[in-house]
Amino acid sequence: xxHLIKIPVKQDGKYHQNFEWNSEQYKKLIAVFCSPDVQLAxxxxxxxxxxxxxxxxxxxxxxxxxxxxxxxNKELENEVITGVLSIQNLESEDKAVYLILEK
Amino acid sequence: xxxxxxxxxxxxxxxxxxxxxxxxxHLDSDFTHLVGIAISDIHCSDKSIINLVKVKGIDILPExxxxxxxxxxxxxxxxxxxxxMFQPVIINGDEISVKFTDTEFSATTSDYRLQIFLLxxxxxxxxNRAAFN
Numbered sequence: 001x002x003h004l005i006k007i008p009v010k011q012d013g014k015y016h017q018n019f020e021w022n023s024e025q026y027k028k029l030i031a032v033f034c035s036p037d038v039q040l041a042x043x044x045x046x047x048x049x050x051x052x053x054x055x056x057x058x059x060x061x062x063x064x065x066x067x068x069x070x071x072x073n074k075e076l077e078n079e080v081i082t083g084v085l086s087i088q089n090l091e092s093e094d095k096a097v098y099l100i101l102e103k
Numbered sequence: 104x105x106x107x108x109x110x111x112x113x114x115x116x117x118x119x120x121x122x123x124x125x126x127x128x129h130l131d132s133d134f135t136h137l138v139g140i141a142i143s144d145i146h147c148s149d150k151s152i153i154n155l156v157k158v159k160g161i162d163i164l165p166e167x168x169x170x171x172x173x174x175x176x177x178x179x180x181x182x183x184x185x186x187x188m189f190q191p192v193i194i195n196g197d198e199i200s201v202k203f204t205d206t207e208f209s210a211t212t213s214d215y216r217l218q219i220f221l222l223x224x225x226x227x228x229x230x231n232r233a234a235f236n
Contacts, residue, residue, distance in 0.1 A: 004189040006165030031188070036149070036171050061144050061176040064183035068172065093150070093206075098165070098172075100188050 002030060007097040009085050019097060020082040026101040029076055031069040033057060035095040039086040042072075044079055052083075069100060076101075109224040110134060114201060116217050118147065121208040123154055124217070125200065130158070131223055132196030137163065138230055139185030139222030144176045146215035148207035155202040158192050170203070184220070191227040 003026070009017045023029070034040050034057040042052040051072060060068055085095050110133070116126045130137065137158060151170035156163040173186040201219060205212075224230045 001190045002188050004165060006168070008167075033172065035169055059149060059171060061149075061171070061174055062178040064179050065141070065173050065175065065186035066183070066188055069188065096165075096169070 001102065003101045003103065005099045005101060007099065009095045009097060011087070011090075011092060011094045013090055015087060015090065017085045017087075017095070018082070019085065020080055021099070022080050023076045023101070024078045026076055026103055028102040029072050029074045029081070029099060030102060031071045031073075031100040033069040033098050033100075034085065035097075037088070037092070038095055040083060040097065041086075042081065042083040044074065044081060047082065108226060109138075109222060109230055112221045112223055114199070114219040114221065116203065117214055118203070118205050118208060118217050119214045121204065121206055123202050123204050125202050126217075126219070127198055127200050129196055129198050130194045130221070134223035135193060135195070135225050136223065136227040137192045137194050137199070137221060138224055138227045139187040139220075140164070140173055141184040141186065141220040141222070142170060142174045143184065143218060143220070144174050145218070147174070147203075147205050147217055149174070150207045151203065151205045153201065153203055155200065157200045158194060159197050161192055163189060163192060185222045187222070187230075194223070 007021050009019050036059040114126050114128050116124050149171045153168045153170050175184045
């Protein structure tokens, strides 16, 4: 069974926003996606394992929704997932990172 | 004749402003699982927000989910328009409630009909494997 989790990232006038999230209830991170038009960096294992470095998530309406995610398929061991969202327009609305997880 | 493997149920609302519109409907009682959701790219803006999708008190999508993630253009094959990567919800003719906001609707925007498509099935595992992933 897949669970979809939203990590809201407040837009407060900076080009880079940090976030962190504790994965303790979940066994596996299947995939990730973000608000349109942001770049994502995603890090595991107390900052030692970089999975994604500034990857672009763009508006892609011509692609099936299930194919707009980035598949990761990483086993989780009660760890904190951290990351950075980078935006290009300071006047844009709040953003979010979405994790697709298995319990 | 047996029941079909799945059905696409449509919810309609006329969008008239940039405020929250609530749509409620009972799900088809011949089907046991809600497994997918889609919006076709006809009128609503890319900045639209799905404030809430709820069945039996369960949130299907996170609150204030950006509609852009499930809006598809005409180029996408019909059976691949659905977003299905959430936990299938067991249903039994329950009411579904959707709250939707088109944040870019302005005084110069014409009213339009929003259509939200729901994918229902009795075999949630088969439907994902066969056609939608």
